[in-house]
Amino acid sequence: MEAFTTHTGRAVPLRRSNVDTDQIIPAHWLKKVTRDGFEDGLFEAWRKDPEFVLNRPERQGATVLVAGPDFGTGSSREHAVWALQNYGFKAVISSRFADIFRGNSLKNGLLTVVLEQQTVDALWELVEADPEAEVTVDLESREVRAEGVTASFELDENSRWRLLNGLDDISITLRNEDDIVAYEAKRPSYKPRTLPV
Amino acid sequence: MGRTLAEKVWDDHVVRRAEGEPDLLFIDLHLLHEVTSPQAFDGLRKSGRKVRRLDLTIATEDHNTPTLDIDKPIADPVSRAQLETLRRNCAEFGVRLHPLGDVEQGVVHVVGPQLGLTQPGTTVVCGDSHTSTHGAFGALAFGIGTSQVEHVLATQTLPMARPKTMAITVDGELPEGVTAKDLILAIIARIGTGGGQGYILEYRGPAIEKLSMEARMTICNMSIEAGARAGMIAPDETTFAYLKDRPHAPEGADWDAAVAYWKTLRTDEDAVFDAEVVIDAAELSPFVTWGTNPGQGAPLSASVPDPASYEDASERLAAENALKYMGLEAGQPLRSIGVDTVFVGSCTNGRIEDLRAAASVLKSRKVADGVRMLVVPGSARVGLQAVEEGLDVVFKEAGAEWRHAGCSMCLGMNPDQLAPGERSASTSNRNFEGRQGKGGRTHLVSPQVAAATAVLGHLASPADLADADTPAPAGV
Numbered sequence: 001m002e003a004f005t006t007h008t009g010r011a012v013p014l015r016r017s018n019v020d021t022d023q024i025i026p027a028h029w030l031k032k033v034t035r036d037g038f039e040d041g042l043f044e045a046w047r048k049d050p051e052f053v054l055n056r057p058e059r060q061g062a063t064v065l066v067a068g069p070d071f072g073t074g075s076s077r078e079h080a081v082w083a084l085q086n087y088g089f090k091a092v093i094s095s096r097f098a099d100i101f102r103g104n105s106l107k108n109g110l111l112t113v114v115l116e117q118q119t120v121d122a123l124w125e126l127v128e129a130d131p132e133a134e135v136t137v138d139l140e141s142r143e144v145r146a147e148g149v150t151a152s153f154e155l156d157e158n159s160r161w162r163l164l165n166g167l168d169d170i171s172i173t174l175r176n177e178d179d180i181v182a183y184e185a186k187r188p189s190y191k192p193r194t195l196p197v
Numbered sequence: 198m199g200r201t202l203a204e205k206v207w208d209d210h211v212v213r214r215a216e217g218e219p220d221l222l223f224i225d226l227h228l229l230h231e232v233t234s235p236q237a238f239d240g241l242r243k244s245g246r247k248v249r250r251l252d253l254t255i256a257t258e259d260h261n262t263p264t265l266d267i268d269k270p271i272a273d274p275v276s277r278a279q280l281e282t283l284r285r286n287c288a289e290f291g292v293r294l295h296p297l298g299d300v301e302q303g304v305v306h307v308v309g310p311q312l313g314l315t316q317p318g319t320t321v322v323c324g325d326s327h328t329s330t331h332g333a334f335g336a337l338a339f340g341i342g343t344s345q346v347e348h349v350l351a352t353q354t355l356p357m358a359r360p361k362t363m364a365i366t367v368d369g370e371l372p373e374g375v376t377a378k379d380l381i382l383a384i385i386a387r388i389g390t391g392g393g394q395g396y397i398l399e400y401r402g403p404a405i406e407k408l409s410m411e412a413r414m415t416i417c418n419m420s421i422e423a424g425a426r427a428g429m430i431a432p433d434e435t436t437f438a439y440l441k442d443r444p445h446a447p448e449g450a451d452w453d454a455a456v457a458y459w460k461t462l463r464t465d466e467d468a469v470f471d472a473e474v475v476i477d478a479a480e481l482s483p484f485v486t487w488g489t490n491p492g493q494g495a496p497l498s499a500s501v502p503d504p505a506s507y508e509d510a511s512e513r514l515a516a517e518n519a520l521k522y523m524g525l526e527a528g529q530p531l532r533s534i535g536v537d538t539v540f541v542g543s544c545t546n547g548r549i550e551d552l553r554a555a556a557s558v559l560k561s562r563k564v565a566d567g568v569r570m571l572v573v574p575g576s577a578r579v580g581l582q583a584v585e586e587g588l589d590v591v592f593k594e595a596g597a598e599w600r601h602a603g604c605s606m607c608l609g610m611n612p613d614q615l616a617p618g619e620r621s622a623s624t625s626n627r628n629f630e631g632r633q634g635k636g637g638r639t640h641l642v643s644p645q646v647a648a649a650t651a652v653l654g655h656l657a658s659p660a661d662l663a664d665a666d667t668p669a670p671a672g673v
Contacts, residue, residue: 016518017511018390018490022629027610031261031275033235033282045631068511070391073424073490074627075608076326077233078342096391099360099426100326104342117511156358158218169344170244173352176221179213180354183223190447190455191225192314194255194293 002109003166006138007090009063011127011146012053019067020074021101025083027075038083058131066123066135067094072101072112081108091137093144095120106159107169113137113144119151139163199465201362202431203397206337206462210320212354219356225319227349228305229256229292231283232610233324237347238286248290250353255314256287257295259304260610264573264600267297276611290350303576303602306330306544310414311578313443317432317459322349327544327626329420333413334440335432335462337397340421360426361471363396364464367404369478374660376554377412378546378624378643380404380476381419382484382494388474390492393425396472399464400430404478410439411550418545419626422491431463483658485531486628486641488519493628495531497646497658503527522630523638524618531656534640538621539570539597539651540633541644543607546624547575549582551644555624556588558648558659559595565654570597571613573605597651609634622650 029041046052053059065084071094072080081104084092092110095117105112115123126146127133136145139160144151155163162169173180200208213221227250234256241247248254261276271277280297287294295301301308306327309315315331321338322328324346331338345355365384385392398420400413408416413430420428437456440446447455486494487501493516495502504516504527520527525534541547541555552574564570572592574580580602583589589599606613607625609632615621617636624647628639640656649657653665 015514017515018492020490020627020629022608022627022632026631026635027260027608030232030610031273031279033239033279035236045635070394070424073390074326074421074629076324076340076342078236078324078344081342096394098391098424099394100340100342100421104344107342107344169356170246170348170351173221173348173354173356176213179221180223180352183212184353187223188454188458190451190458192316192319192445192447193252194226194314194445195252 001107001166001168004109004111004139004163006136006140007063008134008136009090010061010132011064011066011123011135012059012062013124013127014053014065014067015124017068018070018073021072021077021080022074024072024080025077030077030079035082036086038079039086042083042087063088063090064135064137065089065092066120066127067092069094069096069117071097073098076100078104078108081105081110085110093120093123106163109163109166111137111139111163113153115144115151115153119149122149199468201464201468201470202335202399202429202462203337203362206318206320207359209318219358221354222320222357224322224349224353224355225253226309226314226321227254228309228321228323228328229254229346230260230305230325231258231279232260233343234286234346235279235282236343237350238290240347241290241350246351248292248350251291253353254350255293256283257302257305257308258283258297260604260608262297262603263612264603264605267601272612300577303578304544304547304604306418307547307575307579310334311443311576313440313446316440316455317436318462322355326421327418329426329428330414330418330544332417332420332427332429333410334436335429335459337427337429339426361396363393363398363472363474364470365398365400365474365476366402367400367476367478368402369404370407371404371478371481374645374658375481375483376643376645377408377415379481379484380478381416382486382491382641383481384476385419385423385491386494387476388423390422390490391424393420393423396425398423398425398428400428401464405430406433409550410435411548414548415545419491422626432459483643483646485646485656487523487525487531488516489522489628489630490515491626491628491641493519494641497531497656499531501525501527501529501531532661533655535620535655536568536622536640536650537619538615539568539647540606540621540623540625541647542571542573542575542605543625544575545626546644547573547579549579551624552579552583552588553586555644555648556591558645558662559597559652560591562595562652562662564596564651568651568654570651571600571606572597573600574602577602606633608632622647622656
């Protein structure tokens with residue numbers, strides 16, 4: 001995973017709530033067997049409308065998505081995170097994320113930042129008035145900064161440490177191999193098995 | 198202090214607990230399918246890792262599979278390639294696979310329970326958000342992303358922060374004609390698509406205890422639609438009777454030991470939930486969705502709401518967008534909404550009891566002219582059982598299409614899709630924009646409402662059919 005420390009970029013205001021992962025990346029894109037090449041599928045249906053915010057010339061090259069509440073609901077597809085990253089987004093800001101999407105994002109180095117809706121509103125107003133306005137997402141100081149906006153955000157220390165260092169979860173877990181072996185040894189015999197022993 | 202059901206199952210699976218770290222949980226059962234696993238197997242290959250516990254892993258094919266002509270090569274080359282990738286990965290790593298055409302193939306969340314692999318007090322994961330289905334057995338079951346699929350394949354564990362717990366207590370008894378689907382749609386409308394976010398839900402109370410395993414699975418299945426990763430129901434005699442003699446259920450002394458453990462899996466009297474919602478079952482009636490998220494629902498007897506009636510600005514905007522997408526007017530009675538397609542199937546409502554319910558409504562009746570009805574069993578086994586009971590004949594005589602098992606029209610990944618602008622009554626779980634095909638419009642319903650809607654051509658319940666069957670008295 002790529003490490004995330006701090007990022008500054010222009011933003012896309014997405015004034016929609018309940019953006020489900022079917023909207024982020026429609027199901028027919030899920031037939032691919034790689035983690036890349038999803039950028040053209042990002043918000044595919046909405047992008048057919050030339051007025052959709054992502055299509056506006058002033059939003060090209062923006063890297064921070066500022067979305068409405070309940071972003072990433074629905075399907076567990078990690079492809080939604082890959083699509084956002086493939087397109088160029090480094091961070092997503094919302095007042096509430098769906099659990100599975102949030103977990104997926106943090107495992108891929110896409111920083112999802114929870115801010116109060118009031119702050120999201122302020123960011124929307126700022127970047128709608130001035131598309132050149134930059135937003136800084138600083139994981140080291142756990143702070144979002146933009147003109148007239150300074151807001152701290154929470155992220156548990158363990159997730160933050162993994163992100164700052166770009167650490168791979170599997171190798172961290174395998175350091176505790178002894179614990180896994182010990183647990184396996186005491187599992188009851190009635191637990192289900194998919195194969196004959 | 199006592200513990201909740203979720204806390205008991207969680208505690209029994211902690212491999213490692215350390216200050217400042219998420220708990221490391223052992224996973225008892227890992228279900229795989231073709232869509233969310235290819236990149237995980239790739240990851241294993243790149244790092245030279247193996248599947249740690251092949252005996253706790255099983256795969257099937259469901260999302261991409263066609264439900265017609267399953268003995269012919271799959272027409273879509275991309276779908277075919279994804280299925281072939283799963284077959285190659287399972288062969289290379291030694292994972293048990295039930296491919297298309299196999300008698301145990303089907304929607305992954307129908308297959309696990311029917312094999313008896315889903316058991317009380319187990320942890321179950323799958324790269325699919327509807328893994329919450331398995332919570333109906335008192336299992337802690339949740340959907341995971343592909344990175345986590347790789348993690349479980351490699352380590353049989355997952356680092357997880359413990360969610361909070363929420364009790365959803367359903368008092369009273371469901372009225373005649375009101376189903377588990379109506380109940381869960383009403384719950385989601387009440388608490389919202391984000392209401393369960395950060396929680397494990399426990400459905401409890403007299404109305405839940407009376408439900409069959411199939412109905413409990415319908416409820417737990419849609420926990421994710423309320424934002425909760427997992428939903429659970431305490432195991433009881435209904436659960437044990439369902440599991441007894443299933444292929445992977447414990448036998449002999451193991452059965453006795455298992456049941457003794459399963460009986461301990463109840464929330465203690467003095468346990469405290471972080472939140473509680475109480476629903477009165479007696480107040481419920483058939484429930485359908487009108488919008489583009491599963492929380493946008495209402496009783497069938499109601500009308501499409503007026504977006505202006507929402508105080509919250511973001512809800513108001515969401516309702517406006519939904520009405521526009523769905524092609525509906527505020528104030529329009531829900532019963533006046535005509536449909537083109539009716540879909541009975543999916544991990545929500547594709548089990549034998551669901552097919553029986555739809556067939557009982559369709560028997561001696563016909564699907565309305567101009568309406569297409571698809572009936573898709575949740576698994577090949579469910580299909581065989583339905584044929585044995587003659588349900589396929591009922592469906593075909595009514596003019597419905599009887600198909601092979603798969604996810605089918607629940608999501609737009611296989612040939613079963615809505616055309617742009619087409620409207621469906623669907624027993625599946627998501628009414629998102631384009632979910633059933635680009636531009637398609639979905640109303641989520643129970644199997645009974647689906648069947649009645651197919652007959653009348655507009656959203657309807659079986660009670661409306663009884664009215665339609667009885668000619669109005671002369672002179673009225």
